Amino acid sequence: MEKNISVKKAAEIMGKSQQFVRVGLQRGLFPFGTAVKMSSIWTYYISPKQFYEYVGIKEAS
Numbered sequence: 001m002e003k004n005i006s007v008k009k010a011a012e013i014m015g016k017s018q019q020f021v022r023v024g025l026q027r028g029l030f031p032f033g034t035a036v037k038m039s040s041i042w043t044y045y046i047s048p049k050q051f052y053e054y055v056g057i058k059e060a061s
Contacts, residue, residue: 001048002048003048004045004046004047004048005033005046005047005048005051006046007021007022007025007044007046010033010046010051013051013055013057014055021044021046022035022042022044025044025046026042030054031050031054032046032047032050032051032053032054033045033046033047033050033051
């Protein structure tokens with residue numbers, strides 16, 4: 001089972017750019033993940049369960 005979805009994979013599934021996903025997470029616009037700024041570097045967490053529900057895909061087992 002996946003513990004995290006990469007920004008790249010999320011962007012591909014959504015048909016959007018990676019920057020779109022990053023900025024959306026940084027601004028708290030998406031209900032499926034979060035962005036945390038560690039010093040000057042952003043790190044991202046995307047929940048597989050919440051992401052797949054958001055985009056309307058049944059999570060792979």
